[in-house]
Amino acid sequence: MDHLDELEAESVYILREAYKLLGKLAMLWSIGKDSTVLLWLAKKAFFGHVPFPLVHVDTSYKIPEMIRYRDQLARELGFELIVHSNQEALAAGMGPEQGRLICCAALKTEALQQLVRLHKFNGLIVGVRRDEEGSRSKERVFSERNATDNWDYANQPPELWNQFKTDFPPGHHIRVHPLLQWNELDIWRYIGREKMPISxxxxxxxxxxxxxxxxxxxxxxxxxxxxxxxxxxxxxxxxxxxxxxxxxxxxxxxxxxxxxxxxxxx
Amino acid sequence: MDEEENPGERLKLVVTGHVDHGKSTVIGRLLHDTGFLPAGALEKAQRIAHETGKPFEFAYLLDAFEEEQKQGITIDTTRLNFATPKRGYVIIDAPGHQEFLKNMISGAADAEAALLVVDASRGVEEQSRRHAYLLSLLGIRQIGVVVNKMDLVAYGEAVFRQVETTMADFLASLGLVAKSYIPLSGLLGENILEPSSQLPWYSGPTLLTLLDSFSLAEGTEAQPLRLPLQDIYKFDDRRILAGRIASGTLRVGDTVRISPGGRETRSVSLEEWGGEGDKSEATSGESVGITLADEFFHQRGEVISHPATPPLVSTTFRANLFWMGRTPLRPGKKYILKIATRRVECEVSELGRVIDASSLTVMELPQEVRMNGVAEVAITTGEAIALDLFSVNHITGRFVLVDGYDVVGGGIVSLVQNAIAVDHAIFEQGKLQARCELFDEFFYSVEDYSVNKRCPPVLLFRVGDPLPLEGKSYSYPEFFDIAVMRDKMAVKIRAGRVVELQPLADLVYSGLPMVNGRGFAFRVKSREEWRQCQEEYAAATSGQDASLSAKWLDFHSYRRIYFASNSRS
Known part of the structure; x- marks a missing residue:
């Protein structure tokens, strides 16, 4: 097995653990390269099926080509797509001119919270990677979020030998990170090797x-x-x-x- | 960058040591000097140093959390990719503060090699020793000791030798030997890539040379097959069993055994999406999907192996355990055991020695194990599980304990007691096979005050092979017949060698001694008695009929029980 084979096998293992152990599950799909690799890995893990919905948090400010590509790929690969926007915030005029972080918090974080509540998801599969940015570098593969979606990053649970945290109180959910150990180059080499569709x-x-x-x-x-x-x-x-x-x-x-x-x- | 000699190779290296001894600084320096900093990381670290008005530290490159940078400590573990001309590395930064020991263990648990960083100006401290102990418990044998901050002690050899002696003594008490002791300065980059002119008295390897001298964990493709079942899918007309191969190789058409139940069937196909549809073999590390000839009821947690080399099956085992729970471990309390993909209720049925991992002080007759404590325990599960000794198979020989919602303990299996329904020897002639446990050793444990069984590794005998007739607890004659009731097979032993396998129905009583598959002699003296014995066994609803055993079998003809201690194995 080469390096990409090992990354793939590990990610497939993680996806299967999440599907078996977490109850109601969804995969966050941002149309970007990482979450498209994630979608590809799900097809591999489940032998051509995607046994959970993909969710897209649409801020309404996305690059227009992304939305076109999203709808096209959903048709081609055949999966259930849930699109959600924070309508209240948008109606109230939320946008980056109000402050970028405030905008991110409302149109992404809060929209995601609404989605989790609305559909009562127990697990969200997310394509973040350690090498992207510092706080992601410290993540666990199975990362708990409490009832207010807070990440208790200073007190993360032990995670060893691929025994992930799959027990948690009602109202909490788990963020599952199958790509944590991939880096940007791995992603592109994999896209190339698999001849995957990409935006x-x-x-x-x-x-x-x-x-x-x-x-x-x-x-x-x-x-x-x-x-x-x-x-x-x-x-x-x-x-x-x-x-x-x-x-x-x-x-x-x-x-x-x-x-x-x-x-x-x- | 990124052009290694062996691009596929990635060695997992954990960097451990006492808080403030400079682990993150050494790693940051290594990445910086070799050009492997994550893009953007250096600018960000410099910006932070500028904004906070503090001097730039290499540790900022890894300690990403605000709290970590402001307090100057590592809270949680992270992993970075890095490469030398020789090969790739995954570097795991582990926190050194006692409070974050669970994070250190999370990082170190699957490393193949470790660096132990010791501050030259402060010497070996509590967490230096505790980390060394945990590395030995986690089965990490390759260790290099980095004596950091040599700039603070004027690059003096005497200080270095002092640290070396202290650490070597401690490691020796754990049965470990460090590969090298390296004096260096992470802050100033001395002896990282190039030998340092500040250290003329030192002629050993640089940090980089040391890393390249570690060996990769040996591949487990050739070990016995272990495929822990993860899930069973029925998305379409295929019923696919999914899992990741822990060791060994599985081929289409192989006869497989499913433990702990012990049923056998054949693998029919290896399924995949996007492949050519002709996959015929899968090996250690692969996440696979297989279909089987017989549609038994399967469930997550079962382990697929080949019939001749199954895992152990038991409800009791001994383990070395480390405790991470805020509530102390208490014997008799119910926990959840997770081993490979199996999840089962268990309790610690016996608490052996509890060890302070730093001072190595042993507490006798302990009542509990506190957070960050290490103990020898016996664990009893509610149902039989498939497992291996950690020394035999890492993945099926290690486990975690869950209390409520939390993982609270981790451990490795050191001894399996009362293993049941496992074939320890196989006789084979062409397509004929007979399974037996003739060579299991029965002993009275002077620790448990109970009789236990120790099982040899799986043995295979073909026609002409000699048998090990003498063991500690058994002694068989040179000429005898083995009647394996469950396989309905007979094996003839003449002059200490296997001469023939035949169906049990064809075996004629010849006047030679006869034993069953477990080495107990049949109380049979004539053809008539042998016929009667077989009839009674055939009529019995189960082979586990004690009155039948009492009537027809004699324990003591060829077997005995000897005194032993559990920890010896």
Whole structure:
């Protein structure tokens, strides 16, 4: 088994544990490369089936191509898609001009909370990776969120030998992180190896491409000539620019993402 | 970067040691100097140093939480990828503060090698010793000792030698030997990649050379097959059994045994999505889906193996356990045991020695085990489970205990008692097979005051093979017949060797001694008695009829019981 085989086998194991042990489950799908790899791994884990719904938290500020691609892929790969927006906040005029972190909290964190409550999910599968950002680097594979979606990061449970935390009080839910040990290059090498479908936004247009997908007002593009997966891999092998360098909300505060994530952000 | 000699190889290395001895700094320095910092990490760490008005620290690169950076300690473990020209590494940063020991264990549990970081100016401290103890308990044998902060002691050799001697003595008491002791400065980058001019008296390896000298854990493809069942799917017309192969290799068409039940069937296919549909073999580490010839009732927690090399099956085992619960462990209280994919109610039926992992003080006659304590225990499960000794198979030989909602303990299996329904020897001739337990050793435990059984590794005998006729608790004659009732097979032993297997129905009483599959002599003296004995066994509804055994079997003809201590094995 090579490195990608091992990552795949480990992620498949995690997905199967979640499906068997967590009750009502959903997979968070952001249309980006990581959660699309996650979707691909679910098809592998469950032999072509996706036995839980995919949920997309739509802030209404997403890059329009993302939404088009979302609906297209849902048709092609055949899975149940739940789209949810924080309608109250949007009706009240929430947007990035109110402050990026306030906007993220309302349209992503709070929307996600509404979704979990509405559908009574016990588990949410999320495609975060350790190498993306500091607070994610400290995550557990099975990470508990309490009744108010808080992450007690200073007191995380032991997690050893693939014996995950699968016992928790009613009202709590578990964030499952099957891609935690993958890095950005692994993701692209896997996309290349599996010849997976992937959003066109990652490839160069007029000398720029998206390295990470998010909301259009807060997500910048990087200079790049990469027009194929192989060229993206080549570019990443020599870059020193951070993957989330185009994500404006991260720069609001040195601990921005930690604070967002403590309150339930993905 | 990223061009290793063996791109597939990844060694998991945990960095441990007492709080403030500089673990995160050593790792941060290593990543920085080799160009493996996560993109953006350096800018962010510098920005934080600037914003907080504190000097830049390499530890900021790993200690991502605000609390970690402001208080200068590591709270939780993290993992980073890194590579040398030789191979890749997953570096696991483990916290050194006693309060976060569970996080240290979470990080260290599946490492293949460990660095133990000791501050030269402060020497070996409590957590240095405790971490060393836990590494030995977790089965991590490859250890390198890093004597950090040599800049604080003017790079003096005497200080280094002092730390080396103290640590070597402690490790020796655990049966461990460090691969190297390396003086260095994480802060200033001395002796990390290149030999340091500050350390002219030192001629050993640099940190980088040490890392490359660790060996990868040996592959487990050639070990006996263990496939713990994770789930059973019926998404379409296929009934797929899913799981990740813990060890060994499974081929389509193999006869397989399912423990603890012991039923046998054949593997029909290896299923996959997106493949060619012709997968015929899967090996250790793979997450697979298989279909079987017989549709028995299967459930999560069962273990698939080959018939000749099954796991042990028992309700009682001994283990070395570390406790992470806020509430102390108490014998007799009900916990949930999770071993591989099995989940079962259990209790600690006996509390042996409780050890302070730092001072190595042993508490005799303990009543409980407190948080961060280590103990030798006997565990009894509510139902029989399939398991292995940790020394034989890591994945099926280790477990956690759950109390309420929390994982509170972890342990490794050191001895399995009263193993039941396991084949310890197989006789084979062509397609004929007979299973037996002739070579199990019965002993009276001077610790338990009870009779236990110790099982040899699985043995396979073919025609012509000699038998080990003499054991500690058995002694068989040179000429005898074995009548294996459950397999309805007979095995003829002549001059100490296997000469023939035949169906039991064809066995004629020849006047030679006869034993059953467990080594107990039949009280049979004639053809007539043998016929009568077989009839009574055939008529019995179960083989576990004590009155039948009492009538026809004699324990003492070839077997005896000897004194032994459990911990010897």
């Amino acid at each position: 066109d936004l990652y490839f160069t247009h007029d000398g720029e491409r998206y390295r990470s997908l998010g909301c259009s007002p807060c997500t910048g593009r990087v200079k790049s000539q990469a027009s194929t997966v192989a060229e993206i891999i080549q570019e990443l092998e020599s870059t020193t620019v951070g993957e989330r360098s185009g994500r404006a909300q991260d720069r609001e505060d040195a601990y921005a993402l930690q604070k967002l994530r403590k309150a339930g952000y993905m």
